[in-house]
Amino acid sequence: MSFLSYLINGLRLGSVYAIIALGYTMVYGIAKMLNFAHGDVIMVGAYTAFFAATAAGLPLIPAVLLAMAVCTVLGVAIERFAYKPLRSATSLSVLITAIGVSYLLQNAAQLLWTSNPRIFPSLFSNGAFELGGLSISYVTVITIVTCIVIMVCLMLFVNKTRTGSAMRACAEDQGAAALMGINVNRIISLTFAIGSGLAAIASVLLCSTYPTVTPTLGAMPGIKAFTAAVFGGIGSIPGAFLGGLLLGIIEILAGAYISTQLSDAIVFAVLIIVLLIRPSGLLGKKVREKV
Amino acid sequence: MNNKRSQIVSFSIIIILYAVLEILLKTGNLSSLFSSLLIPVCCYMAAAIGLNLNVGISGELNLGQAGFMSIGAFTGICVSGMLSGVISNGVIRLVTAMIVGMILAGVFGILIGIPTLKLSGDYLAIVTLAFGEIIKSLVTNLYLGMDSRGLHFSFVQNKVSLEPGGKMLLNGAMGATGTERIASFTAGVILVLICLAFVYNLMDSGSGRAIMAARDNRIAASSIGIDVTRTKMLAFVVSAGMAGAAGALYGLSFSTLEPRKFDFNLSIMILVYVVLGGLGNMTGTLIATMLLVTLPQMLRGLSDFRMLIYAIVLIAMMLITNNEKVKIFIEKMRLRRKEKGAGNGEN
Amino acid sequence: MGKTDDPVLKVEGLGIDFGGLTAVNDFSLTVYPNEIRGLIGPNGAGKTTVFNMLTKVYDPSRGTIIFDGKDTSGMTEVEINRAGIARTFQNIRLFSGMTVLDNVRAGMNGVITYGNLSAVLRLPSFRKQEKEIRERSVELLEIFGLKDDMDLLAGNLPYGAQRRLEMARAMATGPKLLLLDEPAAGMNPQETEELMDMVRSIRDRFDISILLIEHDMQLVMGICEKITVLNYGMVLSEGTPSEIQNDPQVIKAYLGD
Numbered sequence: 001m002s003f004l005s006y007l008i009n010g011l012r013l014g015s016v017y018a019i020i021a022l023g024y025t026m027v028y029g030i031a032k033m034l035n036f037a038h039g040d041v042i043m044v045g046a047y048t049a050f051f052a053a054t055a056a057g058l059p060l061i062p063a064v065l066l067a068m069a070v071c072t073v074l075g076v077a078i079e080r081f082a083y084k085p086l087r088s089a090t091s092l093s094v095l096i097t098a099i100g101v102s103y104l105l106q107n108a109a110q111l112l113w114t115s116n117p118r119i120f121p122s123l124f125s126n127g128a129f130e131l132g133g134l135s136i137s138y139v140t141v142i143t144i145v146t147c148i149v150i151m152v153c154l155m156l157f158v159n160k161t162r163t164g165s166a167m168r169a170c171a172e173d174q175g176a177a178a179l180m181g182i183n184v185n186r187i188i189s190l191t192f193a194i195g196s197g198l199a200a201i202a203s204v205l206l207c208s209t210y211p212t213v214t215p216t217l218g219a220m221p222g223i224k225a226f227t228a229a230v231f232g233g234i235g236s237i238p239g240a241f242l243g244g245l246l247l248g249i250i251e252i253l254a255g256a257y258i259s260t261q262l263s264d265a266i267v268f269a270v271l272i273i274v275l276l277i278r279p280s281g282l283l284g285k286k287v288r289e290k291v
Numbered sequence: 292m293n294n295k296r297s298q299i300v301s302f303s304i305i306i307i308l309y310a311v312l313e314i315l316l317k318t319g320n321l322s323s324l325f326s327s328l329l330i331p332v333c334c335y336m337a338a339a340i341g342l343n344l345n346v347g348i349s350g351e352l353n354l355g356q357a358g359f360m361s362i363g364a365f366t367g368i369c370v371s372g373m374l375s376g377v378i379s380n381g382v383i384r385l386v387t388a389m390i391v392g393m394i395l396a397g398v399f400g401i402l403i404g405i406p407t408l409k410l411s412g413d414y415l416a417i418v419t420l421a422f423g424e425i426i427k428s429l430v431t432n433l434y435l436g437m438d439s440r441g442l443h444f445s446f447v448q449n450k451v452s453l454e455p456g457g458k459m460l461l462n463g464a465m466g467a468t469g470t471e472r473i474a475s476f477t478a479g480v481i482l483v484l485i486c487l488a489f490v491y492n493l494m495d496s497g498s499g500r501a502i503m504a505a506r507d508n509r510i511a512a513s514s515i516g517i518d519v520t521r522t523k524m525l526a527f528v529v530s531a532g533m534a535g536a537a538g539a540l541y542g543l544s545f546s547t548l549e550p551r552k553f554d555f556n557l558s559i560m561i562l563v564y565v566v567l568g569g570l571g572n573m574t575g576t577l578i579a580t581m582l583l584v585t586l587p588q589m590l591r592g593l594s595d596f597r598m599l600i601y602a603i604v605l606i607a608m609m610l611i612t613n614n615e616k617v618k619i620f621i622e623k624m625r626l627r628r629k630e631k632g633a634g635n636g637e638n
Numbered sequence: 639m640g641k642t643d644d645p646v647l648k649v650e651g652l653g654i655d656f657g658g659l660t661a662v663n664d665f666s667l668t669v670y671p672n673e674i675r676g677l678i679g680p681n682g683a684g685k686t687t688v689f690n691m692l693t694k695v696y697d698p699s700r701g702t703i704i705f706d707g708k709d710t711s712g713m714t715e716v717e718i719n720r721a722g723i724a725r726t727f728q729n730i731r732l733f734s735g736m737t738v739l740d741n742v743r744a745g746m747n748g749v750i751t752y753g754n755l756s757a758v759l760r761l762p763s764f765r766k767q768e769k770e771i772r773e774r775s776v777e778l779l780e781i782f783g784l785k786d787d788m789d790l791l792a793g794n795l796p797y798g799a800q801r802r803l804e805m806a807r808a809m810a811t812g813p814k815l816l817l818l819d820e821p822a823a824g825m826n827p828q829e830t831e832e833l834m835d836m837v838r839s840i841r842d843r844f845d846i847s848i849l850l851i852e853h854d855m856q857l858v859m860g861i862c863e864k865i866t867v868l869n870y871g872m873v874l875s876e877g878t879p880s881e882i883q884n885d886p887q888v889i890k891a892y893l894g895d
Binding site for chain 1: 431613
């Protein structure tokens with residue numbers, strides 16, 4: 001394979017990471033928590049889409065919509081029952097709870113669907129664009145375009161709508177936002193809903209790349225996407241997008257030119273180097289404590 | 292403060308449990324399942340005590356404790372393997388392996404700490420998370436063998452060819468195989484006691500106060516001449532060193548050990564012991580570790596449901612301990628006990 | 639009032655910009671040994687910024703700070719404290735999870751010579767020095783009226799006591815110059831009165847210089863020998879309390895046109 005086709009594969013994987021990272025970064029920005037269960041929401045989305053496509057025989061779009069609905073409800077429910085009672089608790093307690101939720105989802109999935117891997121059906125048509133000897137599959141194009149569309153929509157939503165500005169206010173200072181008459185709880189729920197819905201989209205795109213569905217499928221992409229969000233500057237939407245894309249590209253290129261087994265190590269090493277040079281990530285803003 | 296009392300409680304718990312378990316073990320009254328847990332529990336405790344210094348007392352989130360244990364484990368296994376022809380005494384070899392494991396883990400701690408601990412926020416968490424993954428990935432790709440000509444290693448692909456009589460110490464994803472099991476429960480208990488004494492004495496000293504001061508208020512700490520980065524580094528490196536020693540003991544208690552054993556989940560598991568036991572509370576850490584290691588085993592009868600129940604217990608514990616009403620209730624009980632104590636002329 | 643002594647602090651042409659905005663400009667100040675100096679000015683005049691530059695929380699963009707005869711440029715916050723400047727904070731910054739005693743003991747870390755190993759092994763050198771530190775800390779707590787509360791968590795102290803603890807902690811570092819940032823904020827008149835006595839008595843007892851920021855004019859005029867007025871980041875006036883009180887420029891700055 002040529003460098004260009006590796007690059008395109010990297011963009012495809014990176015787009016999936018970026019979509020997950022967008023959910024991560026929004027939740028972190030608003031709720032100031034590392035939602036380690038986010039990866040497992042992806043897993044639930046993947047199983048939903050799998051059953052929708054195989055057992056119910058639904059085509060692509062309805063299957064994705066169903067997965068989005070399930071994940072959104074799940075995400076909002078997790079926030080309502082596990083995280084909301086901990087608003088005033090230490091961030092460590094919230095982190096441990098998120099880990100508990102992650103275990104819960106993984107083990108529930110294992111009980112319900114066993115740990116036997118299931119092969120995700122191909123929901124996209126198998127064709128490809130031919131561009132001067134380079135073949136780019138439809139699903140690659142769809143993945144990249146979906147990611148860009150989502151990013152643009154989120155930017156417009158956050159910057160141009162009333163709800164979006166309420167979100168930004170909550171991200172800045174929840175107490176002050178509440179004083180301004182913003183319903184903080186509703187905004188947090190909405191953030192989880194959006195993040196989880198995006199996770200569902202990501203799950204279908206991820207499973208089109210790696211078509212095995214298992215209860216632990218979300219763990220590694222979850223950690224990678226979190227890394228991507230930090231890489232780009234956590235809390236920043238364009239940062240998550242950029243971080244996701246770069247991470248995917250680095251992973252694929254490192255696997256192709258250095259070693260597949262070491263590609264994860266290289267990805268994380270790059271993260272550490274970036275953080276050392278730019279502690280707030282690529283597009284994050286620096287905050288200074290007032291003395 | 293009742294610092295002294297909690298120290299006595301911690302030491303007593305360990306010593307009494309050790310005596311009881313040792314008697315049960317010697318009289319053959321301990322199930323093989325439980326006796327197989329003894330050394331790992333000690334290792335988790337030692338790693339958790341270190342992590343509590345780092346997370347609870349120094350206030351930095353560390354998500355890579357398994358990475359340090361991994362370094363300690365595979366270093367320890369290699370050291371023991373290399374010395375097997377030189378030192379026949381298992382105890383001396385074990386102690387040497389643990390010390391080397393501890394030092395190497397500590398050195399890695401310094402390397403990571405230098406750039407990260409200058410920054411405030413969740414950087415250590417992210418960098419240690421990444422570090423744990425990197426170590427797992429590197430060890431998974433490392434091949435190390437030894438024969439009469441010395442050590443041979445290769446990376447990614449096994450290109451190590453040994454003379455007859457040579458042996459492989461590390462075998463990539465398979466990790467260490469055929470390790471001589473020189474670890475013992477007694478060694479584990481001694482390790483836990485040393486770690487406890489170390490942390491308690493360090494906390495009650497100038498460095499301990501500096502660590503807590505840097506946690507409570509970074510700017511104020513600098514204003515009274517405390518070098519925040521250095522004190523955070525001390526807590527982090529001690530934590531890493533303890534994980535290294537614990538890892539070495541752990542590694543030498545199994546005949547085979549895969550590198551993927553030390554994954555993100557193990558780091559999280561140890562963090563859970565620390566948080567559930569109470570930040571900065573060493574006695575709590577010990578109890579939480581014991582309970583949480585044995586809980587899934589006791590739930591074994593429920594087979595498939597045990598991890599589900601574990602997850603639910605975890606969430607429930609966090610929700611209950613952070614519930615305002617429960618907090619007020621505990622505070623009331625504490626005050627009542629204090630009053631009673633004062634009334635009886637205690638304190 | 640040894641005006642002939644060498645100054646303990648000599649600041650010249652000090653200035654700092656934040657992203658193109660000049661917060662403090664051409665600030666000069668000379669403090670002599672054993673002097674109590676006031677730094678006043680309307681809100682936002684840059685008083686705390688001056689403290690932050692003196693203690694190296696912020697790096698000045700311009701100017702020199704000579705402390706105790708030494709140029710402090712290039713020093714860190716920690717080195718400045720070791721050199722002999724200690725401070726309190728406008729928004730109290732105690733170690734709230736530590737006891738009152740430990741807050742003060744933490745201030746004495748600079749004198750510790752025992753190593754961590756002798757601490758862990760409880761060697762005689764450790765025991766001896768810890769005993770001294772404890773005694774000196776209790777002594778300081780007594781001076782600041784906190785001895786009875788020494789086992790309480792600092793975060794559980796009442797407000798006024800927290801302010802006093804911050805001063806005790808700063809004094810524990812053995813400074814030559816103490817910077818107090820609004821020590822009387824939030825205190826009632828009686829507490830303020832007590833505070834004034836306390837500030838004077840620690841100056842005399844420890845033979846130090848004190849530079850204080852304060853809005854309470856009764857306190858400033860009552861204990862400061864000389865006052866510097868800051869407005870819009872620049873020195874507006876300097877003089878004795880009576881000179882300042884009668885300076886039309888100062889009155890204008892405070893009351894507006």
